[in-house]
Amino acid sequence: MADGKTSSIRALGSRLLDRAEPLIKGVIYVSGWSSILFVAAIFFFIFKEAAPVLSSVDWGSFFFENRWIPNPADENKAPSYGAAGIIYGTFAITVVSMLIAMPLGLAAAVYISEFATGKTKEILKILVELLAAIPSIIWGFIGLVIMSPIIQWVFGVEVGVNLFNASLMVAFMAIPLIVSISEDSLRAVPDSYREAALALGASRWEMIYRVLFPAAKNGLLAAAMLGVGRAVGETMAVWMASGGTEQFGLLFDRVKAMTATIASEMKDTAHGDEHYQMLFVIGIVLLIICVIINVLSDLVIKGVKKKHS
Amino acid sequence: MDSSTTSQANPAGASAPEGAGQMSIRTRDVDLFYGDFQALFGVSVDIKPNIITSLIGPSGCGKTTLLRSFNRINERYGNVTTRGTIEILGKNIYDADVSLPELRKSVGMVFQRPNPLPISIYENIIFGLRSHTPKPELGRRGDLDDIVESALREVQLWEVTKNRLKDRATTLTLEQQQKLCIARLLPLKPQVILMDEPCSALDADGIERVEELISELRERFTIVMVTHNMGQAKRASDECIYMYLGKIIEHAPTAELFLNPREEQTAMYIEGRYG
Ligand SMILES: Nc1ncnc2c1ncn2[C@@H]1O[C@H](COP(=O)(O)OP(=O)(O)O)[C@@H](O)[C@H]1O
Ligand SMILES: [Mg+2]
Numbered sequence: 001m002a003d004g005k006t007s008s009i010r011a012l013g014s015r016l017l018d019r020a021e022p023l024i025k026g027v028i029y030v031s032g033w034s035s036i037l038f039v040a041a042i043f044f045f046i047f048k049e050a051a052p053v054l055s056s057v058d059w060g061s062f063f064f065e066n067r068w069i070p071n072p073a074d075e076n077k078a079p080s081y082g083a084a085g086i087i088y089g090t091f092a093i094t095v096v097s098m099l100i101a102m103p104l105g106l107a108a109a110v111y112i113s114e115f116a117t118g119k120t121k122e123i124l125k126i127l128v129e130l131l132a133a134i135p136s137i138i139w140g141f142i143g144l145v146i147m148s149p150i151i152q153w154v155f156g157v158e159v160g161v162n163l164f165n166a167s168l169m170v171a172f173m174a175i176p177l178i179v180s181i182s183e184d185s186l187r188a189v190p191d192s193y194r195e196a197a198l199a200l201g202a203s204r205w206e207m208i209y210r211v212l213f214p215a216a217k218n219g220l221l222a223a224a225m226l227g228v229g230r231a232v233g234e235t236m237a238v239w240m241a242s243g244g245t246e247q248f249g250l251l252f253d254r255v256k257a258m259t260a261t262i263a264s265e266m267k268d269t270a271h272g273d274e275h276y277q278m279l280f281v282i283g284i285v286l287l288i289i290c291v292i293i294n295v296l297s298d299l300v301i302k303g304v305k306k307k308h309s
Numbered sequence: 310m311d312s313s314t315t316s317q318a319n320p321a322g323a324s325a326p327e328g329a330g331q332m333s334i335r336t337r338d339v340d341l342f343y344g345d346f347q348a349l350f351g352v353s354v355d356i357k358p359n360i361i362t363s364l365i366g367p368s369g370c371g372k373t374t375l376l377r378s379f380n381r382i383n384e385r386y387g388n389v390t391t392r393g394t395i396e397i398l399g400k401n402i403y404d405a406d407v408s409l410p411e412l413r414k415s416v417g418m419v420f421q422r423p424n425p426l427p428i429s430i431y432e433n434i435i436f437g438l439r440s441h442t443p444k445p446e447l448g449r450r451g452d453l454d455d456i457v458e459s460a461l462r463e464v465q466l467w468e469v470t471k472n473r474l475k476d477r478a479t480t481l482t483l484e485q486q487q488k489l490c491i492a493r494l495l496p497l498k499p500q501v502i503l504m505d506e507p508c509s510a511l512d513a514d515g516i517e518r519v520e521e522l523i524s525e526l527r528e529r530f531t532i533v534m535v536t537h538n539m540g541q542a543k544r545a546s547d548e549c550i551y552m553y554l555g556k557i558i559e560h561a562p563t564a565e566l567f568l569n570p571r572e573e574q575t576a577m578y579i580e581g582r583y584g
């Protein structure tokens with residue numbers, strides 16, 4: 001009796017499952033395609049917002065002139081949208097922050113994967129994850145309130161919010177990313193390579209830079225690329241710590257980034273006016289840069305997989 | 310062990326050393342611990358130069374552990390404690406003044422799975438040289454080419470690799486990879502070569518050819534080879550050491566150990582495998 005009951009329940013269950021299967025399939029299918037849909041939608045809306053102005057943008061001025069004056073003080077003058085200084089700001093912060101983050105991130109990854117053991121290793125990995133969890137507004141706050149006076153004091157400069165400060169904050173945000181991906185790729189190097197090198201009398205350092213780095217090269221590159229993506233896209237901390245002046249500033253000068261420009265000026269625009277649309281043009285350029293970086297890192301990561309299989 | 314007195318049965322008896330003091334590896338009371346776990350118990354063994362000595366015994370008896378203590382590669386694991394002395398060519402390798410790179414230069418190692426480095430065939434061969442020679446003394450390209458050629462010739466790889474020296478070593482077949490792993494030791498002119506089941510990843514043909522190669526090398530090196538293959542131990546080695554549960558049970562010329570084992574345990578092991 002009991003047997004008959006359970007088996008009939010089971011039969012019912014499987015019949016339900018048979019019914020549900022197309023539904024489940026459909027949900028999975030839709031979720032998969034929706035991610036593509038979302039990306040397309042993002043492109044569509046950003047282009048749509050900028051569309052009216054796209055045909056009339058003076059691209060030469062946009063890319064090569066540093067005259068970003070959306071609301072001229074003199075009512076009779078036409079606004080000007082030369083974004084070179086702003087694009088430079090993003091570029092400079094990216095380069096300087098990567099110069100800081102890559103060596104430190106790589107060193108930390110090497111330490112965690114090759115030298116630290118047991119508890120130390122676990123604690124370090126948790127710390128890296130914690131670092132990654134700090135919201136960027138907190139970094140902006142640190143840059144503004146803590147780092148700025150320190151930079152003024154240490155380097156004897158007048159302004160503490162500048163290219164260096166912003167780059168430092170972005171570096172701190174990129175480091176956890178770089179560390180965890182680099183560490184993954186170092187850990188993926190078969191242990192037999194390490195033993196081979198050590199047994200041939202290589203020192204630990206030699207083993208690391210002559211065997212591990214080449215073997216993990218693609219993963220390390222991908223880490224760097226994702227770090228760059230992080231730096232290009234970072235907004236809040238950059239806004240707060242960079243000083244916000246569009247100019248070709250040096251290390252201790254104020255600069256302004258594309259992201260921060262959009263975020264800070266949006267409130268000054270009326271929906272659909274020229275200034276608003278030009279901010280979306282900056283958004284498009286930013287989006288294109290990010291897509292290129294992503295595609296590049298994707299290709300690099302694919303390279304890793306191909307080699308491993 | 311006084312195996313040197315019974316060397317008539319030893320096929321390489323002619324080349325066995327007359328002076329028993331001329332041991333290549335000499336261990337005394339070696340205890341080894343992985344954390345709290347003791348893997349070797351009072352190992353005292355003398356290994357003669359220019360012959361092949363096999364380490365045999367059931368899985369987990371400590372063959373690999375003993376072998377890996379001869380070049381101190383065991384210490385990678387951090388939780389390893391070694392007591393006692395291991396003298397290689399008259400010097401205790403656990404002395405404080407021993408340099409690991411130097412030790413590993415004279416004590417080469419071949420692993421169970423071929424592990425060429427993920428660089429070119431050429432660079433694999435001179436990897437060790439690059440570590441051990443200051444850049445200016447490394448020699449000209451031509452000298453390095455000669456070194457690579459002669460190392461590859463010695464392992465019968467030259468003909469198949471001479472046109473693809475720049476290829477990644479990992480593109481070779483397993484047999485070729487294992488030969489390469491032997492060849493890359495040669496430019497360092499080691500005195501001892503340690504091999505941990507060097508043929509276990511190979512097919513029958515590969516086993517035969519690599520065994521042949523190892524036999525040819527015995528005249529110039531002290532070879533210590535771990536093997537779980539009784540046939541291989543019989544065919545390829547001059548002396549055998551039987552280990553059980555971290556202890557040396559018997560050390561004798563190969564033929565004697567197989568024909569006429571002194572210890573009951575050895576006999577059981579050999580018969581268990583071949584009975
Ligand atoms: N890294 C290690 N950490 C802890 N125990 C180990 C380690 N390597 C080997 N052992 C233990 O030491 C003993 C001897 O192992 P091993 O030398 O590999 O034996 P064999 O090579 O004869 O099969 C085994 O019991 C094994 O579990
Ligand atoms: Mg073993």
